Amino acid sequence: MTEIWQGLVRAIELIVTLDAEVIEITWRSLTISVIATVLASVLCLPLGALVHFRRFRGKRLLISLVQTLYSVPTVVIGLLVFILLSRSGPLGGLNLLFTPAAMVVGQVVLIIPILLGLTISALSSVDRTIADTARSLGASGPQTAVLVLTEARFAVTAAVIMAFGRAISEVGIAIMVGGNIRGFTRVLTTAISLETSRGDVELSMALGLILLLIALAVNLTLNRIQR
Amino acid sequence: MTEIWQGLVRAIELIVTLDAEVIEITWRSLTISVIATVLASVLCLPLGALVHFRRFRGKRLLISLVQTLYSVPTVVIGLLVFILLSRSGPLGGLNLLFTPAAMVVGQVVLIIPILLGLTISALSSVDRTIADTARSLGASGPQTAVLVLTEARFAVTAAVIMAFGRAISEVGIAIMVGGNIRGFTRVLTTAISLETSRGDVELSMALGLILLLIALAVNLTLNRIQR
């Protein structure tokens, strides 16, 4: 148990002394995951609304499939993106492998199902009458969608928070397609896993705590915006 | 891209030939994650209802904290549970480290925040009038909670599916506290990560596909029950 305590002390130490490498890694974690979350949200909120409002055959199945993708292990996504971006892969020419951009791509792929599924679920918890009322007052499809998303803002924010949490805490993709290169693609989770494999439990705990702190900051910000 | 295709062929092969080791690993993955999900649900559904229905200071903050825990990397949870269960740790006497039971513990810890957060969010999307109506008809606190959970069954099921997906797809905890021991604690994700590190991309993809298939089966089952 001392390790946990020491981890805490170490975390405070790292934060107080503004350890340059830790700051750099933390900042990189934050940027990559925020960008991934924003991109995925821009994609999934309208898409979720589309799925929710359109009636079509196989909708239930589609939702089940999306929910199934909650279970894709990050390593598998990492592998897929790796194959895609590797020199011999179809997008090898972009030279994205082992760059932060590749990590963003991987995280976007990872959180799309989560955001999509939770957005649909958030929307379907809004009383149908709200959408009817909007349409009866002349709202177009997209206008209705925006209104209903606004009505579901609590749940939609929760979905975004969940997606962000998933993105910033995952490690499989970050290692596979980022490569955990010091000073370039190393982020908090890959650093933690490196320290763990080195047997440095305290530093791992400290980095974990820092990760939680920035997640808290992001959540509080999002919750403030939501209101 | 050929790897993906080959992975698919390999997956079909493994399934058709009923490869004994694959079946064993798959079954273990499923059992561990189902048990973890059930345990966490039994804990979080009532707890979520309690948080939702009770008014207290700092409720918003509590929810933010729970949401923050979405971001705990599995490695950190793995470490914590490891420290707890390690021979020299406080629960070392239980001799649970590197057993499936330890993996269940770790997964329960991992998905508790998710289940709790999504349950609260599911409950708060149910019209307040439902709870009022129930109470006005003489429902006790727990009875009201059960009713409202039933009313939110779509969202609650989605929460359970999300938690299950998170549990079955995580690898950090499984490796840290399970140890990926062949024939004892090896599950799909740890096998995938082993095969990946061994360079067997096709087998990784195949195992990933199998994982998705059982996730789909579980989701369809849950969605059926929900109706």
Added chain:
Amino acid sequence: GAETPVLEPKARLKLATTTSLYDTGLWGHLETLFEKKYGVELDILYAGTGKALELGRRGDVDVLAVHDLPSEERFIADGYGVKRVPFAYNYFIIVGPSADPAGIKGLSPEAAFIKVKETSGAFVSRGDDSGTHAKEKAIWKAAGLDYEMVRQSGQWYIEAGSGMGPTLMMASEKRAYTLTDIGTFLAYKGKLDLVPLVDKGETLLNVYAAIAVNPEKVKGVNYDMANNLIGFLTSTGIQKLIGDYGVKEYGTPLFSAYSDEVEQ
């Protein structure tokens, strides 16, 4: 047909082994033989040398199979290990793009490292304090360079902070050089654009040793069975098996039996 998660600690022996050894599949082979012979359940955990030693210190495993001499010696000096028993060895190799832009083919390991650094040919390091990483540091030292200085000396030196497999993949993608154990390289060969360039030299020697965790220092470990395992590994039959392992799959043996070799 899953295992019941009920534990009988007496009937289990926990071994932490280094990843490079595990990934070759050698342990899969030995496990059944050992289990049959002693009627014990052998739980094999693979981890980097650093982590494996940490597991030993905590008493979470009974016996170790690792390959980093300095840390092994420290482990024993601290009283956690009883004795270091080498049971196999092979050589690390330096691999790089077949075009060999730095022109290191056939050089000594030290000379090759210096050449790579001077021509700023990219080099990918494990950077994870594994046995392989320790060996890399040892080579830099033997070449008369300060590792910290090398590490900070520019873009050409890439710290992957990953396992051997990902490090090889990265080297291949980046057309860079790297130091690797032979087993992992052979396993990945088909996916790599890399060829072995340096495979000879004293410093490349890679010795695998088994250490039983000291029951005096760490309570509750299965010392007797650990000794059985060490005895098993060094028995003639198994030593022969180790020396032949890999021929079937890779066409060349991956290890040499330690009994064949003179003391280091």
Added chain:
Amino acid sequence: MPLIETNDLCQRYDGRHILRNINLSIEAGEVLALIGPTGAGKTTLLRLLALLDTPTSGAIFFDGANVAGSPRFRLEMRRRMAFVLQKPMAFNASVYDNVASGLRWRGLGRAEVRDQVERVLEMIGLSADRNRNARTLSGGEMQRVAIARAIALDPEVLLLDEPTANLDPVSARRTEELLAAVIRQRSATVILSTHDLAQGQRLADRIGVLINGEIPQIGTSRDIFVSPGSREVAEFVGVENILDGTVLSSAEDVVTVDIGGGLIEAVSDVAVGQRVSVCVRPENVTLALSRLSSSARNSFTGKVTWLSSAGPLARVHVDCGFPLVALVTRRSAADLDLHIGRQVYVTFKASATHVIRTERDS
């Protein structure tokens, strides 16, 4: 050309027929009230007219065009109407934003929106509450906001589903006056459903009775109230005396109907032997203490069985061999010293009856 026309409109849910062959034709500027019992299909019909749902079969023509067009076209049509739903639902925003929503969706400028919203809030008496979250309004306040949201749009067609159902009489009267003003000022076409027959009478040019998914009668309020076309309509519009019988004889447009407990003379031209229902509105039944010599062709002796008050009137149930209800002023009731058991003379004119042909006993 009628502004709105429906052609054999049908709606089914889960195999149940909710609406059956509805053929409506509504002129621009007309006010139509739909009345009918719970579950008759009023809301279903209004939702179809508001283009919120699509019918199982049949067509709706708006301004001559079939509305079963592209979503874009339907939106365009929908923007010419406004629909106040039966269950008023507040958007989780201020009262102001609620009322502004439709205008904003139409892309109006900030200033325009403000002017219009303020004007409507003033009109509907909710100016002071403009910044409150609409979710905290009481049921009646919310109903008014819902109406405000709709009339702020100056729609060509205003659809209202029971617009005063949640209001107290004073607010209901105010809202009704407001609606009357909107109807007059803007010459909007209005279709409203209501439970309140009197409201239909007051606001509408025509009344359609919707029963069981069909419209058995549509016409002026006089038509409906005085000459209901069927027994169901008669029952629904509150004709309390419906006497079933068979025509015994007929002479000079006056028939004699045998209703079992007595004979009734009624103005009608139905044939002898026809089964009919004779409707007598309670307010046309006169009570007296002595047998009056009057022109009334129907005169009976009866006993008061029940008395109840209905606002300024008293409802008197009399048994004259068959049950009959009379509506008299409370003053008359006092003058006649009515009480249960009192014997009274009951008269009503043959011309104050309305005869409906019935096929079967009911």
Added chain:
Amino acid sequence: MPLIETNDLCQRYDGRHILRNINLSIEAGEVLALIGPTGAGKTTLLRLLALLDTPTSGAIFFDGANVAGSPRFRLEMRRRMAFVLQKPMAFNASVYDNVASGLRWRGLGRAEVRDQVERVLEMIGLSADRNRNARTLSGGEMQRVAIARAIALDPEVLLLDEPTANLDPVSARRTEELLAAVIRQRSATVILSTHDLAQGQRLADRIGVLINGEIPQIGTSRDIFVSPGSREVAEFVGVENILDGTVLSSAEDVVTVDIGGGLIEAVSDVAVGQRVSVCVRPENVTLALSRLSSSARNSFTGKVTWLSSAGPLARVHVDCGFPLVALVTRRSAADLDLHIGRQVYVTFKASATHVIRTERDS
């Protein structure tokens, strides 16, 4: 001992006073109707009585015990009541399960639940719909299910928030009869809020008028309708003629009030100089074509300014120097050949007026 008593009950939301010092005392078996305009606080009060909310200050006593006890105690109390909310909300389950819910929560056996539910469904006329999902019911059907859910519990106290607001007149009448039956059979104590004054009159023993969070008057329907205690109450209960003035002289309990446009004699004992409002119910105003010699002390000449129909009656607005509304039967209206501009003689008795002291002009 009263069954329910409230003591200076106050409720504030966001700093606004919604209820102010409500002191009620309700006997077991009594039926109390709360009437009042939208936003008056009826729902707020009923929610407090149903123990759904806790008051900002003040206390509620149920059967002598203060209900501000432990949650367990409040649940116990709550199980002796049933509350039908204003916005009927279906549980997402069958009609049967909806009605059964309260019984199941009380731990009743399967058979008992079935018997009771079937009986109530029968009573309320929804037996055929027992297996439908309650979410697909129409507004009115749902309202009936909500009532069924409550009366299935055989509660000691039945609280109803506008129980017939969503019903058509026929269903409303049926529901009202049902409620009347429940009241009679089970001798339950009933507190209901309603917009429909006549409903309050029909069902309740006493009526409480709730205006602006206060109860200015509580009493029998006669008290409220004939002698409203304040100008607001008079306005709210639909006294259409409220004439403000000052008492000029007083003799033998008859006062002469100067209302600006004329002098009115009214039965009252207020002092000379007092500002008063004189209420005259429209049905007590008589119209004639020639000046009648009658005992009526108030007699004026006026011109008809507006005519409208109110069910079987006609509402006639007359200008006699001050505006006055009269309610006459449609037959009288026809006999008098009333039309806008027609000159009529207007009379009403001094004893048909009701005088309210007012402090200030309003």
